[in-house]
Amino acid sequence: MAASGVSDTLQDINLPAGWTFAGLVLGLGLGWVLADNTVIAPILLVAGPVGKLWLQALQMTIIPLVASLLVVGIVKMVDTARAGAMARRTLSTFIAILACGTLLACLVVPALLNLFPIPNGARGALQISHTDTVQQVPGLGAFFESLIAPNVVTAAANNAILPVIIFFAALAVAIARLPIAQRKLLHGFFEALGNAMLMVIGWILWIAPIGVFALAIGLAARAGSGAVAALGHYMLLVSSLGLIVLLASYPLAVLGGGKRLGRFSREVLPAQAVALSTQSSLASLPAMLASCRQLGVRDISADFVLPLAVAIFRATSPAMNMAVAIYVAHLSGVPLTPATLAAGAAVAMITTMGSVSLPGAVSFVTSIGPIALAMGVPIGPLALLVAVEMLPDLMRTVGNVTMNVAVASTIDRQSNLEQV
Secondary structure: OOHHHHHHHHOOOOOOHHHHHHHHHHHHHHHHHOOOOOOHHHHHHHHHHHHHHHHHHHHHOHHHHHHHHHHHHHHHHHHHHOOOHHHHHHHHHHHHHHHHHHHHHHHHHHHHHHHOOOOOOOOOOOOOOOOOOOOOOOOHHHHHHOOOOOOHHHHHHOOOHHHHHHHHHHHHHHHHOOOHHHHHHHHHHHHHHHHHHHHHHHHHHHOHHHHHHHHHHHHHHHHOHHHHHHHHHHHHHHHHHHHHHHHHHHHHHHHHOOOOHHHHHHHHHHHHHHHHHHOOOOOOHHHHHHHHHHOOOOHHHHHHHHHHHHHHOOOOHHHHHHHHHHHHHHHHOOOOOHHHHHHHHHHHHHHHHHHOOOOHHHHHHHHHHHHHHHHOOOOOOHHHHHHHOOOHHHHHHHHHHHHHHHHHHHHHHHHHHHHO
């Protein structure tokens, strides 16, 4: 989905990230203070259903929203690939970086969890309730059999997300090959459906402070300080994956873009400052263009690569999204088999293209929810983790902006060498 369409759809929805975080803090504090008091029982009788209703409302949006965004994103990618050699080279670079980030998370996050294990008392602290179910992860043979569902509606009803995604990805490729009139008709339908679903999820997230407050009371009453320890540990681990992607952009600029390390670090700094202050890659686009000009990147390259990167590329997403899913898997006791990781990695790669240019809270739901479903990980904890996404989102935005400038430098150098 184009960035402008998303902005137009959500411009009247003020997603209350600060209020959501405040609801989390207040809920944890109240539940902690009243944990051993008899008054907690009647409070939980009200807070429990309220939190559950909000969580179910959040869950109901995942599949239709992901399906619509996925179709629009893939059609846009196919159209972009037809634009010429620079477009194909740029898309190939994007895909290679996203694949490396996905593999990075699969290898590094389990290792980090072994080196820095979840604090004592925090394991299981983020479980929403004791009724959270863990899906059975199929063996390798059953995993391949499950990729194609004979009935996509039944698969969606059973939260079998991977065959649903494969179906809509294939549908998107088919739509991209239709005659122009038919392609525009179906593209417009899915774009309108995506915008409508974004409105719905915007309304649900607008009342997130209430839902998160209700869920946090029960969480703190059960887990106490373990909940705070788990959230802090979670934010540090997930942010570390974004930091790795951020740091990887510097050797890419040096080796791929031919820029001196000191010069690249200095010239990209203003764009990073804008990214920190706005938490938006789109808002950082003018600063990224200015950084590229200071680095000597030709306008023809920067003016093509950077808007395209803002529209369909988030370098940190697969790594950080997989980190979230793997973290929740550890909390929930879900075994990380090769099939589990393969399913999560496939969904992380595919859904990344459909969730760019969305606000952090929205992309958190649309990107990580399908990954968790594919891996058999309970998605209940995501309702609380979205309240602290405003902190890892800083790392996401700075990492994305830095990598965008590095990619623009690399594509410019490759195009220049081909012309020599």
